[in-house]
Amino acid sequence: MAIPSDAPGMIPASPHVHAAFEPRQFFYHVNWRSRAYHAGATLTAHHGSGSDFAGFASLLACPDPKRIDIRASVRTVPRQWLVRTYLERAAIRVYAIVDVSSSMFFQGEANLRQQVTEFVSSLAWSVTRQGDAFGMAAAHDALPHTWQVPPSFQPGTAQAVAQRMTQYWQQAAPQNHGASAMPAAMAAIGAQRALVFLLSDFYWPEALMQQVLQAGQPHDVMPVVLRDRTATEGLPAFGWARLRDMESGEVRSWMLRQGLHQRIMDHDRQHMQALNARFLTAGTRPPLWLKPDWRAEEVSRHLMESMA
Amino acid sequence: MWHDIAQQGWLATGYGEHWGLAHGWPLLLLPLALLPWRWQGQIHFPHPALQGLPVDPLSVWLERSWKATLSLLIMALSLALSGPYLKSQFVEKVGRGAHVMIVLDRSASMNEPFVKKGDAQARVPKMEVARKVLKTLVAQGHDDLMGMVTFSTSPILAAPLGNDRVFVQAALDATEAGGMGFTAVARGLGMALDYFADQPVTGARAMVLVSDGGAHLDGKTQDMLRAMFMRQQASLYWIYLRSESGVSLKQSLAEGENIDAYPEYALHEYFQTLNVPYRVYEAENPEAVMAAVRDIARLKNKPTRYLEPVSRQDLSQYAYGLAWLAAVLLAVMFGLELKRWQS
Helix, strand or coil, rough: CCCCCCCCCCCCCCCCHHHCCCCCCCCCCCCCCCCCCCCEEEEEEECCCCCCEEEEEEECCCCCHHEEEEEEHHHHCCCCEEEEEEEEEEEEEEEEEEECCCHHHEEECEEEEHHHHHHHHHHHHHHHHHEEEEEEEEECCCCCCCCEEEEEECCCCHHHHHHHHHHHCCCCCCCCCCCCCCCHHHCCCCCCCCCCEEEECCCCHHHHHHHHHHHCCCEEEEEEEEEHHHHCCCCCCCCEEEEEECCCCHHHHHHHHHHHHHHHHHHHHHHHHHHHHHHHHHHCCEEEEEEECCCCHHHHHHHHHHHH | CCHHHHHHHHCCCCCCCCEEECCCHHHHHHHHHHHHCCCCCCCCCCCCCCCCCCHHHHHHHHHHHHHHHHHHHHHHHHHHCCCECCCCCCEEEEEEEEEEEEEEEHHHHHECCCCCCCCCCCCCCCHHHHHHHHHHHHCCCCCCCCEEEEEEECCCEEEEEEHHHHHHHHHHHHHCCCCCCCCHHHHHHHHHHHHHHCCCCCCCCEEEEEECCCCCCCCHHHHHHHHHHHHEEEEEEEEEECCCCCCCCCCCCCCCCCCHHHHHHHHHHHHHCCCCEEEEEEEHHHHHHHHHHHHHHHCCCCCCEEEEEEECEECCHHHHHHHHHHHHHHHHHHEECCCCCCC
């Protein structure tokens, strides 16, 4: 399905933001079988004209004399002609589900929005190059329509997606938006198994986390954690600071000092381990902690290693 | 019913009776003290996820104390502006001493010295001598209640009977303006006695009459004064400043002399019939006056209970002090506050 290039309200992004688009290609592989019929790289369960040997079948059942296997036929008792059958390879759908809640607008050491744009457009580029369908959805408390891209094989998907994202980021940052529509975005993928890249900072309440993971149960979910290091590390050495939570709007003050730094860092480490454990129990792939200076090779390596 | 309760509560606060406010309108500023608890105008650094992070009790209390201090500052300032005060009150005190009422003659003759001849030092006016000596009397008795009435033709209340020394001293200073008129002893004494009238008998009462001459009292006045002295139980000390030409009270009159020609003598005769302790000090010179005063100052007797007035007390200084304290605290906390997020 093509991306409507003349979507309402779509304005050409300003060149200096868009100029940063430079897709990087990384490679992924899945160990489950596609159920689609669109030609692609992933093994399917159905027999056809592929190159992956599936087994033998009677010539009568599968009347293709080209593939008669004489050795196998000779061994049969009573004699009959056997034909080799093969599995087809088909495309899969790859989704990027992006959390665009207020906390993703946090500006610290790294620009999370820039990171999201780079990663998603690179993903779109890689997916299109690999011959799979790329779809995208995003959610905060609602589902912003700019982000909803149905799966598409079109070659220009990466550019179009990058343009859309850039345009979205240029709007004013939404205030006090949570990520409550994430389960809905996940559910919108449909029942057919897909590879889902879940991009978020995962500063989620446990209930939301559970809902999202439950909605992602039929799919091959690859959590991509985008977190700014400066939220919990490298805080000002001493002083009294008032902080406002970007999502809930809760105000808290911190009397920053040695002891509190240590506690915050310890807590952050614990939270990180807890998050890893949470994904492990939920049956997703191990999360990819995306650093600001991520490289496509690292992502490919992680994807290969984590192929469950 | 609620109205009554509110009214009783209002009365119980003692507003108007014990304390008051100079201005009412600054109290309208008091609700501003709620502002720090509502106002979110400070610099807030955005943070992606605070919920998951540990709560720091010290920071929580710092935030609360910041708000409380700000409220306190606003309240203290508006209270200070409204100017609360304690109304003048009476404090009961117990002292030892006498109630002394000085009755000072300010007639024209008091401006004259004791002796007509002699050098300037000897020719000090009688008034000045009396004033100097009375001042030492006033300065000595620290627990005495004192008052003063001056009289010439009419009595003038100079200082009411009380513990206020400065008042009496000032009244004595005021007699520097020269005397004038005649000597109306009876009215001066009457007025002074009046000041004992509304007081319980809690100490010895003494009238110190300082005068340089007498006056003739008619029979009706004599009876009235006698009755007043009896009623008030006041003893009388007369410091008679005798000038050179004056008659001496110590020696009795010569036979055949008319008593009306010597009013001092007639007065002395009359005072002796008052049935109250009476002493006369005849002073021909400053030293003699001094001796008389020393005698009177020795009057120490049963405990004296009296009410001392406390003047109206301004309470806004305490509110200002509180505001100052709050401001210093706020300054310290403001200094602690981070203006920029910089590691």
